[in-house]
Amino acid sequence: MSEGAIPDEIEAWFGHRGWRIRSHQTAMFDADRRGKHALLVADTGAGKTLAGFLPTLADFCPSAFGDSGPPEGLHTLYVSPLKALAHDVQRNLLTPVEEMGLPLRIETRSGDTPSDRKRRQRAKPPHVLLTTPESLSLLLSYPDSFELFAGLKRIVIDEVHAFATGKRGDLLALSIARLQAVAPGLQRSALSATLARPEAYREWLAPWGEIDAVELVEGEKGADPQIEILLPDEQRVPWGGHAATWAIPQLMRLIEANRTTIIFTNTRFLAEYTFQNLWDVNEANLPVGIHHGSLSKEARRKVEGAMARGELRALVATASLDLGVDWGDVDCVVQMGAPKGSSRLLQRVGRANHRLDQPSRAVLVPGNRFEFLEATAAKDAVEEGQRDGDDFRAGGLDVLAQHVMGCACAAPFDEAALLAEVRSSLSYAWLDEAVWQRVLNFVATGGYALKAYDRFRRIVRDRSGTWRLAHPEMAAKHRLNAGIIIDSEMLTVRFRNGRQLGRVEERFAAQLAPGDTFAFAGVTVEVEQLKDMDVIVRASAKAAMIPSYGGSRMPLTTHLAERVQGMLDDRAGWGRFPDDVREWLEVQDWRSQMPRPGSLLVESFPHAKRHYTVYYTFEGWNANQSLGMLITRRMSDRGLLPGGFVANDYSLGVWGLRPVKDPAPLLSPDILAHEFVDWVQDSHLLRRAFREVAVIGGLVERQQPGKRKTGKQVTFSTDLIYDVLRKHEPDHVLLEAAWADARARITDVGRLVDLLGRSAEQLVHVELDRVSPLAVPVMVMIGRESVPQGAVDDELLLEAESLAEAAMRVDPPVES
Template sequence: MSRAGDFCRAAHSKDVNKRTTQTASRVVPPEIEAWFTGRDWRVRRHQTEMLEASDAGRHSLLVADTGAGKTLGGFLPTLAAFCPSRLNGEDPPEGLHTLYVSPLKALAHDVQRNLVTPVEDMGLPLRIETRSGDTPSDRKKRQRTKPPHILMTTPESLSLLLSYPDSFAMFAGLKRVIVDEVHAFATGKRGDLLALALSRLQAIAPDLQRAALSATLADPENYRTWLAPWGDIEEVALIKGEDGAPAEVEILLPIEERVPWGGHAATWSIPQLYDLIKQNRTTLVFTNTRFLSEYIFQYLWDANEDKLPIGIHHGSLSKEARRKVEGAMARGELRALVATASLDLGVDWGDIDCVVQMGAPKGSSRLLQRIGRANHRLDQPSRAVLVPGNRFEFLEATAAKEAVDAGQRDGEDFRPGGLDVLAQHVMGCACAAPFEEAALLAEIRSSHAYAWVDTAIFTRVLEFVATGGYALKAYDRFRRIVREGGAKKAAAGGDATWRLAHPQQAAKHRLNAGIIMDGEMLQVRFRNGRSLGKVEERFAAQLSPGDTFGFAGMSLEVEKVQDMDVVVRASSKAAMIPSYGGARMPLTTHLADRVREMLIDRAKWGRFPDDVREWLEVQDWRSKMPAPGTLLVESFPHGKRYFTVYYTFIGWNANQSLGMLVTKRMEDRGLKPLGFNANDYCLAVWSLRPVEDPVPLLSPDILTDEFIDWVQDSHLLRRAFREVAVIGGLVERQQPGKRKTGKQVTFSTDLIYEVLRKYEPDHVLLEAAWADARTLMTDIGRLGDMLDVAAEQLVHVELDRVSPLAVPVMVLIGRENVPQGAADDELLLEAESLADAAMRTDPLEELEPD
C-alpha cells in the first residue's frame, strides 16, 4: 500500500479511546477531526501532541514505530494552519510555509504524492511541490520567486537554495521545517550540511519551528540536542508514539543440514526462501551489499520454476531501472524484490507482507527499519525472517531479534561537524550576499555540530575559502571571497565583511556543491599496462608499496598506487592481505555486546540448535569464551604455521585496520607474519614464528606510531583529502557541460596534496582529511577502545590446535579472491577439515599442511 495508507492505517482503531478523542477535539481543527471520524479513524495521541507542541511554539522530535503516522504527525500543524476554522475568515498564508527534508529524493516524491490525498479530501488551499536534482530548471527558478506552500527536498538541494540572493525573501515567512528519517543522516556529513542550513534558516526566520521524525533512535536526547538551536534541549519537545503490535521475527535454519561454519550469502536457504516467496503476496529480501543482492537474485531466478515476477533494486542500477521496479512494486506486480539499503527508509511500494534479511542485520535499529517495510500498519504485527550465513551470524541474528523484542535500539555516535562541509557552507553564504564575519560565526555556532568552532578555527576556514590557504594564495584560481576594505580595515579592527571575489564564483559553487561522493574503482595492472581488473578504492586506499594481496588467482605485490591505478607485480610471496569485494556494514557496538553476553550465558545455550550449542560447549571446554570487558587471544599451530586469533567484536573495518597495523609490528619484531583475515568478530593472523606474548603487539601507542606511518604511506590519506577537497570547493568536479573523470579529479587533488604536505602541513583540509581517515575509514574509535581493554584485561590462551570459535574466520583464509558466498567443494572440504580438528575431544595428530 502507499504512504497514504500510512496516514490512514496509523489512525485506524475501532476501539476508540474516549479520553484521547476528547483531547484531540480540543486541539485538532474540526475539519481534520471530521476527516478522520468520517472514516472510522482517530487522531493518535502523539499526532495531537505534535500539534500541541507547535501551538506552544516549541520544536519537536517524534519517535514512533513504523506505521504510527509519523509523517502525518509532522505535517499536522501545517494542515491545521490552512484549515478555515483556524484562519477565522482570513486569507490563507502566502509563500513558503513548510519545508520537508528527507534523505532520499524518492521519499520526498512519495510523501508529496500521498499527502495530496488528505489535502484534497479536506479542500485545503495548499500547493505541494518537490525539488531535487531531477527537477526541471524552469520549475526550480519559479520556486525561488513563487514557492509552493509546502516544498519537499533534500539537504543538498536546500543548501543550494540558500546560496541564491532571493533565498532571504523565499524563506522569510517560513514557519516549519520537518526532517524525516533523521537517524539516516544526522550523524554524518549530510547531517552537518543540514545543521548549518537550519542555522541559516533560523537566522532568516527567527520564529521557525523545527520537527524531526524517526522510528529507530537509540538515544533521543542526543538528537534533541542536535535539533535545537544552540543545543538547548529544553526547547525541543520529545514525543513518543503509541506502541504498535510487536514484530514477529523468526530465524530460518537449515531443515536437514547444519548451520554453516563460514560464508555470508546464506545460499543454503534458497529452496526455503523460494517457498516463502510462494506463500506470500509480496516478499522484500534485504541484503547488506550490492554484490550480494545480485548474487541472491541470480540464485532465486535459477530456482524460479514457476516464473514468478522477481525484481532487484540497488544504488548501482540506472535511474530508469530503479523507477521501473518501483512502479511495478507500487502496482503490486512483483512477488519478490531483492534490495539493499536503497529501500531501508520510509518509501513504501506495494503490499509487502514479509521481509527477509539475508545474512546478519548488523544492528537492531537497522533490522527494525527493514521490518517496518512489511505490513505497514500500527495495529498489526510486521513479519520478518532472518537468514544467517554462518554460526556467528546465527548468534548475531538471535541478538538482534532479542533486542527488537526488548525494544532496544542502536545507532551511530555524533561527532564534531566537518571543516570541509563548513567551508562549503561559508561559500554558499557568500554566494547569497556579503556577510559579516562575527555574525556568521555566531550563526554557525548555534548549530550543536559546530558549537566547537572558535574564532581561530573560523579564521582558518575563511582564509582557506578566500585564498586556498597560505601555500596556495599566490594562485588566483583559489581566490573565491575577499574581505571588503582589505588590510586597512582588518588593521582598524571591527567586524569584517566578506563578499565574492567575482560573480562567476557563484555559478561554479552551485555547479559543484554537494556532500555525496561517488565510490571509485581502481584498475589493478602490471607496469606494462596489462589490466587484471578493478578493486574498490576503499580496499586500494589501505595499500602501501610492498604489500601483497590475492587477486585474479595470483599473489600480487604493490609497486605504487597512483591516480586511479594500483600498479603491481606478480610475487612468489604469499598474499598477506585478503581482497574483499563490496562495502560492508559495520556491526554495531550494542549488538556486539549482546553477542558476547550470549556467549557467556551458558544456561541459555539450550535454546540454540544442537550443532550451535555443541560448538559453544566444545569451545568452552577447550579454551575460553570472549567475555565482555576482556580481550580473548588464542594461539595455536595449524598447517606448519602459527595462528593468533583476536576476538575483538569491533566490526570488519576496524579489524581490517588492526590486521594492517599488527602485521607491521610483527615484522619489526621478527615474527615473520604471512597474512591475516578478518570478520566482524575477530582477526586471525598467521606467521612463521609463534606469538608468545600478544600484549606488546596491542599497546595503545600503535595508534600514534604505526597508524600514522601506515596512513601516510598508504593511499588512505590521499583518498580522504580528495573527498574533503571536493566538498570544500578546492577542486571542481563539474564544469559547464562537462564532468571531470575520477582520474582527472584525483590527479588535481594529488598535486595539491603534495604541495600542502610539504609547505602547509597544518592546512585546514589536511586536518579534515585526518579526521576522516581516523573515523570513517578505520573505525578508529572502536579500535582505540579495544586497545584500552587489551592493556588491562587481555586473556591469552595457547592451544595445540584450532579452536571451535576460530573456525568461521579460518575457513575463508586464502579464499578471499573467490566471490563472497561461493560455496565451492574446496571451501566446504576446508571447513570440514577445520571443524573436525576443532570439535574432536580426543588427542589429535598434527594436520597436514595446506
C-alpha cells in the same frame, strides 16, 4: 473550531477513514500551537509523517484560515535522507490533501528534479517542498533565498537518525541555522522510529543551548514485530560465508506464500547476487525487482512505481529503501545476512504491514554461525525495545567551508554575524575564533601554500570587513559542485606493461603501500605503485599478505557486539540454539575459552605448517582490518615473519612462520601513536580522505559546464595538491579534516582505542594444539581470492568441512 484545536475537516477525515487521531499526533499538533520545537519517537506505522504534517494541514483548512484565505508562499520544508522517501511521502500526503480538498500544493526537489522545475519552484514556490539536505543547501545559495524562506513556518526532518550524526547532518544543521536567521519564527520538528538516545537528538534539533525548547513526544506503542530466524532445511547453520546462498530455495517459497516480500541486503553486490540467484529458481516467473543506489534514476522510479501499484511479488533492496517507504501490501521482510544493528533491523522490519495495530513480520537469514548469533542478539534487542546508533561528533571543517561558500553566493556576509549563526548549531557550537579564521582563509585563498594561485581565490573581504564573491562566476561553480555524497571509486589492478587483472574497491586499495602483497584473480601480486586510479603490481612468489575481498561493509554496532559477547558467556542460554550451534560453543568452551565481555580473548595454534593467532575483538570489520594492518607491521619489526591476515566483524586472524608467544606487545596502545600514523601516511588512506574533503570543501571541482571530471582526473588534481600541502602547509585545514575522517570513519580508531585499552587490562591468551571451533568462521576466509571464479563456494565448503572436523574432534589430536 476552538483556538488551538485540530480543525473539523481533519477530525472528519480521520473518522471517514475509520481511524482515530493518535495521542502522539495530537501532541505534535499541540506543541506546534504552543510555539515549541518537537522530536517524535514512534514505532513504524504509527503515522509519524502525518503527525509531522498535521500542523501544516491544519493551517490550510478553510475553518482555520477563514475569510483571510490560505497562506501564501513556502510554508513547510520536509527534509529526508532519501529521494525515494520524499516521493513516497508526496504520494501519501496527496491523499488527505485531495480528500479534504485543501488548497495545498506539494512538490519534491532533489538532484533528479528537472532544471526548469527547479527554477519555477524558486519563482513560484509550492506550499510544501519535500527535499534532501544537499538540495536545501543549494537553495540557500541563491540571492532570492531570503525572500523564498522569509515566510517559512515549519521544517520537518524525517528519519533524523539516518543522517544527523554524519556530514549530511552537519550540512543540514548549518542550513537550519541559516533558515532560523532568515525566518526567526521557524519551528523545527524531527521524526524517527529508532532513537537510542532521544536527549542527544533533542540537543541537535534545538538552537544551541535551548534544549528545553524541544518537546520529546513518544508515540503510542504498536504491535510487537514477529521475527524469526531462517535455518537450513537440514538444520545445520553454515560455518562461513555471507551470501546465504543455501536459503535461495526457501526464500522463493516465502515469496510464493506472501503477497509482497522485500529482501534487504547490506551491500549492492549482495543485492545483485541474491536477485540473480532468485531468478534462477523462479520457475513460476513471478515478478521480482531490484533497487539500489547504483541503478539509474529511471530504473529506480520504475521499480518504486511498480511496488506502489502492487505489481511486484518481491523486491531485493539495499539501504536505499529501508527508511520510511510505505507500501501497504508488503507482508514480509527478509534480512539477508546479519542486520548489524537493532535499530537498522527495526527500521527494515517496519516496512512490512506498516500499521501500528498489526505486527510486522520479518525473517532473518544468517550466512554463518556468528551471523546466527548476531541475528539472535538483534532479535532479542528489538523484542526488548533496545536501540543503537552512532554518537554525535564535532562538525566537519570541509562541510563548514562548503556552507560558507554557499552563504557568500547568496549575499555578502559579515564574518562575526555568520560565526554566531554557525555556532547556534550543536555541530559547530565548539568552533573558536582561530579555527573560524582558518576556514575563512581557506575559502578565500585556498590556504597559505595555495594563495598565489588565482583559481583558489573564491571570496574577498572589502574595507568594511564584509566578505563577498571574488567573481560572480564562482556562484555557478559552487552550485555545480556542492554536495556531501562522494561516490567510491573502483581502481584497476594492472601490471606495468598495461595488462589488466580486474578492479578492486578504492577502500581496499587505499590501505596498500608499495611492497604489500595480496591474492587477486588467482595469483599473488605485489604492489609497486598506486597511481591515479591504477594499482600497479607485479607477480610475486611471496605469500599473499592481505585479502582483497573486504568490500564495503556496514559496521557492527557496539551495542550488538556486546550482546553477542554476552550470549557467548551465558552458557545457560545456549539451550535455545540449534543443536549444531550449541555443540560448536560447547566444544569451544571445553577446548579453549569463550570471549567474555570486557576482556580480549586471543588464541594461538598451528595449522598447515603455519602459526595462527586469532583476536576476538567484536569491534567490527573496519577496526579489525585496521588492526590487522598494524599488527602485521609490528610482527615484521619483531622478526615474527607474518604471512597475512583476514578480518570479519567479530575477529581478526593473523598468520606467520613463527608463533606469537605473547600477543601483549603487539597490542600495546602506543601502536596508535607510532605505527598507525606511519601506516596512514604511507598508504593512500589519507590521500583518499583528502580527496573527499577537498571535493566537499570546494577546493577541487568534479563538475564543469557540460561535462563531469572522471575519478581519475579528480584524483590526479587532489594528489598534486595533497603533496604540496604535506610539504609546505602540513597544518592546512583540509589536512586536518582528512585526518579526522581517516581516524573516525575509515579506520574506526575510536573502537581501536577501546580494544587496546581492554587488551592492556584483561588480555586472555590461550595456546592450542589445533584450530578452535570459534576460529573456523574467520579461518574459512583465508585464501578465497586465490580460488578461480565460480568455484569459490565449493572450495570454501570443502575448507570449512576440513577445518570444522579438526576443530570439533574430541579425540587426541593428530600432528598437523
